[in-house]
Amino acid sequence: MRRWLLALLLIPCLVSAEEAKPLAENPQAEARLKTLALELRCLVCQNQTLADSTAPLAEDLRREVREMIAKNMSDQEILDFLVQRYGDFVLYRPPLKATTTFLWLGPFLLLVVGGVTLAVALRRRAKTMPDPALSDEDHRAVAHLLSVGTKRS
Amino acid sequence: MKRFLFPLAIFVVVVGFLGIGLTLNPREVPSPLVGKPAPDFVLPQLHEPQQIVSLQNLRGTVWLLNFWASWCGGCKEEHPVLMQLAKTGEVPIYGMDYKDRRNEGIAWLQRWGNPYSVIAVDESGRVGINYGVYGVPETYVIDKAGVIRYKQIGPLDESILDKKIMPLVRELQQQ
Numbered sequence: 001m002r003r004w005l006l007a008l009l010l011i012p013c014l015v016s017a018e019e020a021k022p023l024a025e026n027p028q029a030e031a032r033l034k035t036l037a038l039e040l041r042c043l044v045c046q047n048q049t050l051a052d053s054t055a056p057l058a059e060d061l062r063r064e065v066r067e068m069i070a071k072n073m074s075d076q077e078i079l080d081f082l083v084q085r086y087g088d089f090v091l092y093r094p095p096l097k098a099t100t101t102f103l104w105l106g107p108f109l110l111l112v113v114g115g116v117t118l119a120v121a122l123r124r125r126a127k128t129m130p131d132p133a134l135s136d137e138d139h140r141a142v143a144h145l146l147s148v149g150t151k152r153s
Numbered sequence: 154m155k156r157f158l159f160p161l162a163i164f165v166v167v168v169g170f171l172g173i174g175l176t177l178n179p180r181e182v183p184s185p186l187v188g189k190p191a192p193d194f195v196l197p198q199l200h201e202p203q204q205i206v207s208l209q210n211l212r213g214t215v216w217l218l219n220f221w222a223s224w225c226g227g228c229k230e231e232h233p234v235l236m237q238l239a240k241t242g243e244v245p246i247y248g249m250d251y252k253d254r255r256n257e258g259i260a261w262l263q264r265w266g267n268p269y270s271v272i273a274v275d276e277s278g279r280v281g282i283n284y285g286v287y288g289v290p291e292t293y294v295i296d297k298a299g300v301i302r303y304k305q306i307g308p309l310d311e312s313i314l315d316k317k318i319m320p321l322v323r324e325l326q327q328q
Contacts, residue, residue, distance in 0.1 A: 043287035085285040
């Protein structure tokens with residue numbers, strides 16, 4: 001009886017763990033899909049990339065992209081396919097054009113405005129600061145204090 | 154006192170922008186397909202799968218294309234509006250049963266009523282992708298030449314129908 005139980009306990013040893021297999025047969029295509037999907041926005045959950053999202057539409061779009069990769073379409077052709085249907089919004093890096101000028105240049109504009117404001121403010125403050133006028137008495141006092149300091153150490 | 158005016162002005166401007174931002178709907182992404190020809194499709198009908206729906210027989214009519222599904226909550230919401238519109242017979246409504254099970258789609262229509270002239274089945278969602286659908290319900294107004302003239306994202310209501318869609322449909326029908 002005991003021997004049988006022991007044998008029973010040993011059964012799991014026959015099973016060995018294996019590396020998880022990649023979902024698609026073609027790991028290169030899958031890697032391309034991943035890099036593309038990281039550039040694309042899921043339209044259902046708008047703050048997620050197509051790679052992260054589990055929304056049904058994102059799954060469909062990944063399938064679509066996978067098929068286009070299989071058809072040997074270039075990255076640009078695949079992005080164009082999606083932009084034609086969903087607009088620039090689908091791209092995480094929208095192209096620079098008339099409507100997106102402010103989006104691209106706005107941060108630099110703000111940086112310049114901030115820098116100029118800071119420079120003006122600093123200059124104005126420097127002007128309003130009174131010049132410290134020291135009398136001979138003060139100089140002597142400073143020299144005295146410093147000499148005391150050196151003696152101590 | 155005067156030195157607080159500048160920060161206050163910035164604050165007011167930022168609040169202004171944020172206030173405008175609150176009134177916008179981030180779900181409404183403008184479609185690049187408005188003004189472009191409606192993508193063609195050849196799909197089976199919902200009730201008679203051996204029958205085919207295609208755009209070819211729709212030239213010369215103004216029509217609505219409504220993407221819906223039995224699993225979609227917003228579709229239930231807009232359904233009475235579609236029923237009302239269908240009753241007037243002013244414009245044919247084509248239904249697109251989007252990523253749905255056929256029997257569930259049929260059961261849904263049986264339960265709530267069928268406002269559609271013809272219903273096609275887009276089981277894989279591919280036609281939806283061609284139309285840039287990203288959330289049902291979505292409704293398209295398509296003119297006599299087969300060009301998309303308007304896209305409604307999300308449920309229709311009476312005010313959208315009265316103020317936007319029907320005036321556009323009537324105008325297009327005159328052409």
